[in-house]
Amino acid sequence: MSSIHISKRDGMPFAKALMIRLIGVLLSLVVCAVVIVALTKLNPVEVYKAIFSGAVGTSRRTWVTIRDSLILLCVAIGLTPAFKMRFWNIGAEGQVLMGGCVSAAVMIYGADHFGTAQLIPMMVVGSIAAGMIWGLIPAFFKAHWNTNETLFTLMMNYVAMQIITFCIVFWENPAGSNTVGIINSKTKLGWLPALSGLTYGWIVVVVLFLTVAMFGYLKYSKQGYEISVVGESENTAKYVGINVKKVIMRTMALSGAICGLAGFIIVSGSSHTISTSTAGGRGFTAIIVAWLSKFNTFTMVVISFFLVFMEQGAGQIASQFNLNENASEVITGIILFFILGSEFFVNYKIQFKKKEEGGHTK
Amino acid sequence: MAAQDNAIELKNITKRFGSVVANDKVCLTVKKGEILSILGENGSGKTTLMNMLSGIYFPDEGEIYVDGKEVTIASPKDSFALGIGMIHQHFKLVDVLTAAENIILGLPGKEVLKMDEVRKKIKGLVDKYGFDLDPDQKIYEMSVSQKQTVEIIKVLYRGANILILDEPTAVLTPQETEKLFAVLRNMRADGRSIIIITHKLHEVLSLSDRVAILRKGKYIGTVETKDATSESLTEMMVGQKVDLDIKRSAPKDLTRRLLVQDLTCVNPENVMTLNHATFSAYGGEILGIAGVAGSGQKELLEAIAGLERTTEGSVMYYPPEGIGIDLATKDATEIRNLGIHLSFVPEDRLGMGLVGSMDITDNMMLRGYNNGRNFFVDRNTPKKLAEDLIRRLEIVTPGTTTPVRRLSGGNVQKVLVGREISSNPTVLMVAYPVRGLDINSSYTIYNLLNEQKEKGVAVICVGEDLDVLLELCDRILVLCGGSISGIVDARTTTKEEIGLLMTKTGKEKKDE
Numbered sequence: 052m053s054s055i056h057i058s059k060r061d062g063m064p065f066a067k068a069l070m071i072r073l074i075g076v077l078l079s080l081v082v083c084a085v086v087i088v089a090l091t092k093l094n095p096v097e098v099y100k101a102i103f104s105g106a107v108g109t110s111r112r113t114w115v116t117i118r119d120s121l122i123l124l125c126v127a128i129g130l131t132p133a134f135k136m137r138f139w140n141i142g143a144e145g146q147v148l149m150g151g152c153v154s155a156a157v158m159i160y161g162a163d164h165f166g167t168a169q170l171i172p173m174m175v176v177g178s179i180a181a182g183m184i185w186g187l188i189p190a191f192f193k194a195h196w197n198t199n200e201t202l203f204t205l206m207m208n209y210v211a212m213q214i215i216t217f218c219i220v221f222w223e224n225p226a227g228s229n230t231v232g233i234i235n236s237k238t239k240l241g242w243l244p245a246l247s248g249l250t251y252g253w254i255v256v257v258v259l260f261l262t263v264a265m266f267g268y269l270k271y272s273k274q275g276y277e278i279s280v281v282g283e284s285e286n287t288a289k290y291v292g293i294n295v296k297k298v299i300m301r302t303m304a305l306s307g308a309i310c311g312l313a314g315f316i317i318v319s320g321s322s323h324t325i326s327t328s329t330a331g332g333r334g335f336t337a338i339i340v341a342w343l344s345k346f347n348t349f350t351m352v353v354i355s356f357f358l359v360f361m362e363q364g365a366g367q368i369a370s371q372f373n374l375n376e377n378a379s380e381v382i383t384g385i386i387l388f389f390i391l392g393s394e395f396f397v398n399y400k401i402q403f404k405k406k407e408e409g410g411h412t413k
Numbered sequence: 414m415a416a417q418d419n420a421i422e423l424k425n426i427t428k429r430f431g432s433v434v435a436n437d438k439v440c441l442t443v444k445k446g447e448i449l450s451i452l453g454e455n456g457s458g459k460t461t462l463m464n465m466l467s468g469i470y471f472p473d474e475g476e477i478y479v480d481g482k483e484v485t486i487a488s489p490k491d492s493f494a495l496g497i498g499m500i501h502q503h504f505k506l507v508d509v510l511t512a513a514e515n516i517i518l519g520l521p522g523k524e525v526l527k528m529d530e531v532r533k534k535i536k537g538l539v540d541k542y543g544f545d546l547d548p549d550q551k552i553y554e555m556s557v558s559q560k561q562t563v564e565i566i567k568v569l570y571r572g573a574n575i576l577i578l579d580e581p582t583a584v585l586t587p588q589e590t591e592k593l594f595a596v597l598r599n600m601r602a603d604g605r606s607i608i609i610i611t612h613k614l615h616e617v618l619s620l621s622d623r624v625a626i627l628r629k630g631k632y633i634g635t636v637e638t639k640d641a642t643s644e645s646l647t648e649m650m651v652g653q654k655v656d657l658d659i660k661r662s663a664p665k666d667l668t669r670r671l672l673v674q675d676l677t678c679v680n681p682e683n684v685m686t687l688n689h690a691t692f693s694a695y696g697g698e699i700l701g702i703a704g705v706a707g708s709g710q711k712e713l714l715e716a717i718a719g720l721e722r723t724t725e726g727s728v729m730y731y732p733p734e735g736i737g738i739d740l741a742t743k744d745a746t747e748i749r750n751l752g753i754h755l756s757f758v759p760e761d762r763l764g765m766g767l768v769g770s771m772d773i774t775d776n777m778m779l780r781g782y783n784n785g786r787n788f789f790v791d792r793n794t795p796k797k798l799a800e801d802l803i804r805r806l807e808i809v810t811p812g813t814t815t816p817v818r819r820l821s822g823g824n825v826q827k828v829l830v831g832r833e834i835s836s837n838p839t840v841l842m843v844a845y846p847v848r849g850l851d852i853n854s855s856y857t858i859y860n861l862l863n864e865q866k867e868k869g870v871a872v873i874c875v876g877e878d879l880d881v882l883l884e885l886c887d888r889i890l891v892l893c894g895g896s897i898s899g900i901v902d903a904r905t906t907t908k909e910e911i912g913l914l915m916t917k918t919g920k921e922k923k924d925e
Contacts, residue, residue: 058431271789276782279771286765289720290757291779292749 068397075393079386105367106360118251120359121258126337127351128265129309132302137282142204144334145211146185146307150178150314155325158234158241170241182311183304190303194296212327233323243320266348420445420606426475435461439632446604450617453627454851459610467499468492498568499577506552512563513548542599558589577608587912614643659884664698670871675726678712687712688895699872701886709895710875714842718757719745756838766829769818773799802831823854844875
């Protein structure tokens with residue numbers, strides 16, 4: 052009889068851990084290939100090529116992929132301080148929506164009075180404030196009455212969606228379409244301008260700045276230290292005199308603010324419209340990004356790029372091979388499964404032991 | 414066969430947990446009608462070994478013989494069938510049932526339950542061995558020692574001939590301990606074998622016939638108690654000579670640091686956990702706090718540290734310069750911001766005093782991270798402090814970046830105590846400072862406390878081992894049910910006096 056022993060590792064050299072993860076990705080591609088052949092009879096290499104070309108095949112496609120991954124990255128960065136504090140903020144969706152909603156409102160109502168140079172700062176401030184409020188409400192209740200933040204933030208998402216639905220009634224364009232349409236499509240007022248020729252230049256600058264800033268904030272600032280202590284042990288935090296209520300509210304204000312800003316980036320820099328699907332599930336996908344990266348904002352750059360890359364590729368294989376878009380979700384799912392699986396092998400050691408069976412009986 | 418004299422014989426028992434060898438080829442014999450103590454420091458494998466006898470763990474290697482026959486114990490049921498009964502540190506009783514109901518719980522029976530017969534059988538056991546038990550009393554009305562009695566009778570009722578007790582005296586007062594020992598001696602006289610796990614040397618010496626010693630999972634040897642002394646046993650346990658003297662100096666330059674008056678705390682269920690406590694603590698002395706677990710020790714220290722809400726009373730703090738400040742109305746943040754050097758080593762080291770997943774440097778930072786106006790933290794000062802402590806207190810760690818959770822209990826406590834002392838406190842409160850520590854680390858901690866006392870710090874020390882409190886402290890405050898039942902001079906009092914004070918108010922309440 053042989054037995055399997057699973058025990059936790061004490062740590063692993065970085066290179067070895069990277070190797071395990073790479074092997075995981077390679078294995079996942081092999082499994083995907085088998086699945087592709089089994090289900091569609093297509094040549095898997097062709098399918099992989101199509102995913103590539105869909106995501107980065109042309110310069111336009113590449114930029115769309117970059118833009119969308121930066122937006123996803125922005126939401127993930129917003130979630131990070133909350134998660135680091137063990138505050139399960141699954142309300143990024145709503146915080147993004149509220150930021151986008153305020154941005155759209157400023158664009159619509161401000162178009163007759165202001166130019167883009169005035170509109171943008173107003174939109175930024177408004178969206179940050181809106182996201183902040185949306186994050187602060189559950190934080191306030193958590194801090195004072197210890198309500199469950201998971202349910203609370205989740206429900207705030209639906210409230211945000213209802214508010215958008217309500218606003219669309221007023222902002223409908225054209226009338227009767229039940230959509231807002233492209234806001235200021237002729238004047239482009241309130242649209243995020245290009246930066247030295249790059250359409251999405253500002254998005255790149257802002258989000259990469261946030262990536263670096265959040266990394267430093269969590270690692271080197273006193274507030275970041277307080278977040279870690281509160282997250283690891285609220286008792287310890289109280290013991291050393293950290294004001295736990297204040298930290299919870301401050302951190303969620305920050306988390307919501309960045310998510311709200313992401314809403315601004317979507318509306319002003321990408322979609323130029325608002326609907327209940329403006330956030331598009333990014334608030335939830337960002338949770339995967341944050342966790343897979345173990346809250347390291349630089350790793351998040353890679354992960355969000357990968358997820359958006361697969362998403363863009365999905366569209367391509369759907370049209371090129373006449374497949375359902377779900378086909379690529381299957382591929383993404385398999386790859387994610389292997390990546391998560393390799394984390395297990397990085398953290399745990401498995402030993403196979405042969406045990407001789409003695410004839411001990413009573 | 415000679416083996417017939419042995420109730421239990423263990424041969425080359427090995428048990429591994431992952432890469433940790435908890436028991437390494439342990440051999441042990443228990444004779445019929447004897448009390449065998451198993452002595453060893455924390456983590457030496459005592460409980461693991463006994464858990465293999467009671468069927469909780471299964472040995473990786475080795476053989477077990479009961480009454481001379483080789484047996485396999487794969488479950489607690491097998492263990493019962495062999496007449497082995499274990500009394501764990503944490504009781505497994507149903508609160509709303511009576512003692513008798515708990516005793517028969519889980520036993521097979523006929524359709525009609527004849528409680529009278531059960532009571533009669535229990536009464537028989539109680540009288541035979543000199544227990545003190547009312548079979549119809551509900552568990553929730555019982556004291557800790559009564560609950561322990563129920564557990565012991567439970568295994569006797571099931572016909573256990575070999576009893577294993579895991580640190581049975583940890584929760585008892587000296588008087589209760591004496592009663593338990595008397596009962597155990599009666600059982601020995603009746604031919605039953607008793608194994609008692611403990612790390613209190615004087616109990617080993619007064620109770621057992623033989624002592625088996627384990628060290629780091631290895632079996633060191635068994636000695637006749639009559640040939641052993643505290644020193645010889647400690648040497649076997651630790652592997653080297655240890656000086657068991659605590660150097661207590663006479664208190665000098667006593668200055669009042671704390672005046673606690675009528676301090677009262679109420680828990681969320683509206684039960685009074687601390688009842689009008691009044692006492693003073695002086696710089697230059699160690700004030701011990703004794704009491705049965707849960708008598709208000711935690712609440713008292715946390716109320717002073719600003720972590721527990723107080724409903725009544727005051728905590729006047731007298732700094733070396735300036736006037737007194739009332740801390741009772743202030744929380745920990747306010748106390749910190751006032752710049753008061755109040756150090757506190759809480760009972761829950763990794764859950765309160767330290768952050769287990771952070772490294773030593775970051776844990777050093779906990780107290781002082783907020784100093785200065787800089788937005789960013791300064792990690793250089795705490796890193797120097799960490800390196801300094803590692804060297805001075807001989808903390809065993811791979812480096813300053815190892816998470817403190819990975820350190821052993823003694824080293825964790827050195828990190829915590831070291832940090833608290835490094836802020837040059839005027840008042841130092843420690844709760845159960847040596848719990849779970851090996852002997853060498855314990856004496857390091859005692860010496861640190863004495864050093865602080867000589868520096869003029871007011872040291873308040875909550876302890877559970879009365880022998881240590883008597884040797885270490887200058888005065889001992891005894892808590893009972895949230896009230897202070899007495900403050901005695903540690904140099905002149907006796908264990909018996911403290912034991913009586915520990916149960917004082919409890920008895921008064923019952924008489925009312």
